[in-house]
Amino acid sequence: xxxxxxxxxxxxxxxxxxxxxxxxxxxxxxxxxxxxxxxxxxxxxxxxxxxxxxxxxxxxxxxxxxxxxxxxxxxxxxxxxxxxxxxxxxxxxxxxxxxxxxxxxxxxxxxxxxxxxxxxxxxxxxxxxxxxxxxxxxxxxxxxxxxxxxxxxxxxxxxxxxxxxxxxxxxxxxxxxxxxxxxxxxxxxxxxxxxxxxxxxxxxxxxxxxxxxxxxxxxxxxxxxxxxxxxxxxxxxxxxxxxxxxxxxxxxxxxxxxxxxxxxxxxxxxxxxxxxxxxxxxxxxxxxxxxxxxxxxxxxxxxx
Amino acid sequence: xxxxxxxxxxxxxxxxxxxxxxxxxxxxxxxxxxxxxxxxxxxxxxxxxxxxxxxxxxxxxxxxxxxxxxxxxxxxxxxxxxxxxxxxxxxxxxxxxxxxxxxxxxxxxxxxxxxxxxxxxxxxxxxxxxxxxxxxxxxxxxxxxxxxxxxxxxxxxxxxxxxxxxxxxxxxxxxxxxxxxxxxxxxxxxxxxxxxxxxxxxxxxxxxxxxxxxxxxxxxxxxxxxxxxxxxxxxxxxxxxxxxxxxxxxxxxxxxxxxxxxxxxxxxxxxxxxxxxxxxxxx
Numbered sequence: 001x002x003x004x005x006x007x008x009x010x011x012x013x014x015x016x017x018x019x020x021x022x023x024x025x026x027x028x029x030x031x032x033x034x035x036x037x038x039x040x041x042x043x044x045x046x047x048x049x050x051x052x053x054x055x056x057x058x059x060x061x062x063x064x065x066x067x068x069x070x071x072x073x074x075x076x077x078x079x080x081x082x083x084x085x086x087x088x089x090x091x092x093x094x095x096x097x098x099x100x101x102x103x104x105x106x107x108x109x110x111x112x113x114x115x116x117x118x119x120x121x122x123x124x125x126x127x128x129x130x131x132x133x134x135x136x137x138x139x140x141x142x143x144x145x146x147x148x149x150x151x152x153x154x155x156x157x158x159x160x161x162x163x164x165x166x167x168x169x170x171x172x173x174x175x176x177x178x179x180x181x182x183x184x185x186x187x188x189x190x191x192x193x194x195x196x197x198x199x200x201x202x203x204x205x206x207x208x209x210x211x212x213x214x215x216x217x218x219x220x221x222x223x224x225x226x227x228x229x230x231x232x233x234x235x236x237x238x239x240x241x242x243x244x245x246x247x248x249x250x251x252x253x254x255x256x257x258x259x260x261x262x263x264x265x266x267x268x269x270x271x272x273x274x275x276x277x278x279x280x281x282x283x284x285x286x287x288x289x290x291x292x293x294x295x296x297x298x299x300x301x302x303x304x
Numbered sequence: 305x306x307x308x309x310x311x312x313x314x315x316x317x318x319x320x321x322x323x324x325x326x327x328x329x330x331x332x333x334x335x336x337x338x339x340x341x342x343x344x345x346x347x348x349x350x351x352x353x354x355x356x357x358x359x360x361x362x363x364x365x366x367x368x369x370x371x372x373x374x375x376x377x378x379x380x381x382x383x384x385x386x387x388x389x390x391x392x393x394x395x396x397x398x399x400x401x402x403x404x405x406x407x408x409x410x411x412x413x414x415x416x417x418x419x420x421x422x423x424x425x426x427x428x429x430x431x432x433x434x435x436x437x438x439x440x441x442x443x444x445x446x447x448x449x450x451x452x453x454x455x456x457x458x459x460x461x462x463x464x465x466x467x468x469x470x471x472x473x474x475x476x477x478x479x480x481x482x483x484x485x486x487x488x489x490x491x492x493x494x495x496x497x498x499x500x501x502x503x504x505x506x507x508x509x510x511x512x513x514x515x516x517x518x519x520x521x522x523x524x525x526x527x528x529x530x531x532x533x534x535x536x537x538x539x540x541x542x543x544x545x546x547x548x549x550x551x552x553x554x555x556x557x558x559x560x561x562x563x564x565x566x567x568x569x570x571x572x573x574x575x576x577x578x579x580x581x582x583x584x585x586x587x
Binding site: 023044045047049050052054055056057058059060061062063064065066067068070085086089090093094095096097130154 | 368408409410411412422423424425426427429430431432433434435436437438439440441442444445463464467468470471474475
């Protein structure tokens with residue numbers, strides 16, 4: 001069990017080693033975002049800008065316009081939550097090379113309650129032109145996502161979780177931005193998942209193996225979504241379930257529905273938070289209570 | 305260029321602004337006219353480094369317009385300085401134009417953008433953070449280029465501006481000069497009615513900025529202040545530029561209703577141009 005945020009911190013440190021133009025900005029959240037791993041190694045390229053996310057986003061844009069590759073690190077609720085307009089204008093419209101790291105995605109900030117739970121971040125970032133939106137599924141993949149993001153020129157949003165969770169991929173597993181991964185092949189139902197919902201989906205797929213043949217696809221790149229893999233899978237199975245730790249509107253489920261609605265209308269069920277805010281609780285309790293647990297995925301697969 | 309020549313050039317810039325706004329049919333008059341003396345001094349008074357034939361020259365000073373609605377004056381001085389042809393000024397706010405209603409910078413080379421524009425702005429408070437980021441990058445790389453950021457006084461209502469000031473002070477950004485147009489008006493009225501700023505100078509000083517107060521219509525004073533800001537590298541400098549909004553056009557001066565509209569009623573542009581012409585001194 002390893003956490004995505006450790007993968008983020010280690011990936012960031014490695015990106016800093018590979019490219020001296022990588023700089024890291026945070027709004028008083030270095031440790032919990034794991035940006036501190038970079039700060040310890042490269043103190044001259046690390047800047048704590050205080051609890052001022054709007055300014056931080058603009059500063060990142062200014063640095064990028066001057067040749068730097070800034071990673072902006074905070075909780076996803078605050079960045080891109082609070083500074084969405086700065087992300088829109090100073091970063092996306094200007095099309096600068098800024099990477100936005102949204103820590104504590106989904107129910108990660110469990111006990112902190114609804115204010116700190118990022119359940120809308122994919123919706124608000126997906127709507128922005130020029131921005132790539134990434135939701136890696138585990139520790140190893142988060143590391144790879146950070147390194148790959150640092151290598152491309154343009155704005156990228158990365159959401160990642162706090163909890164120590166099961167590993168789905170290995171260090172050697174292939175990874176390419178924009179390419180969805182079929183982790184388990186199946187012929188009856190396609191499950192498209194992101195983040196921690198990937199391992200939950202795999203658990204369910206295994207459990208149902210004798211009854212239903214489930215294909216599990218990891219959509220780590222939410223935007224631009226891999227239409228080809230989505231359509232190919234659905235043409236084979238004819239049924240779709242999407243799973244995300246996010247509001248049921250505007251995120252992965254919507255992205256998949258948009259693709260299929262135009263190209264290949266298919267019976268579909270979406271697993272996600274049903275247009276409500278969360279509350280305080282244990283992480284797994286929240287996942288269960290808000291309909292994102294393995295039994296919810298199972299139900300969706302059987303009903304679709 | 306002599307002071308008198310700069311003064312006349314500023315009035316030529318005012319004429320261009322009136323023509324651009326009248327042609328566009330929308331846009332912001334008062335701030336652009338009020339700050340024309342400053343912008344002329346900045347680009348033609350020898351206080352910044354730029355190459356109009358090489359707009360992305362690495363060692364250029366970065367002029368960041370944070371209050372994007374002032375862009376008619378920026379576009380006018382850029383054209384006058386040779387960054388692009390003056391004929392293009394007629395395309396302000398029109399379809400397929402590089403002269404967007406608020407400035408658009410894109411770091412993607414395939415997007416057509418106006419040479420000399422350093423940042424995207426319009427939503428207030430954003431440019432100052434971009435300027436801070438540029439100044440931090442220059443400092444990291446031990447570069448000598450400076451960052452000059454132009455803001456409005458109404459813009460000071462935005463919390464982001466004060467976040468940026470804290471940030472600039474924390475990192476002793478002596479390579480950053482903030483110029484704030486204190487014209488006392490904003491979109492819907494007087495600044496002191498909508499959201500009082502005074503004691504403004506004391507507020508800026510308490511945020512760690514060195515403050516220089518300047519008569520924004522005295523070109524000599526403007527140049528003096530810009531030169532001072534350039535050599536005082538221990539911390540960021542803020543220049544409070546006291547101006548008359550709508551300067552040069554009597555029926556616009558000091559009237560907040562001219563903040564956000566162009567001279568488009570019959571006769572307005574002609575009257576404005578005649579007035580501006582009559583104040584030219586050095587010919």
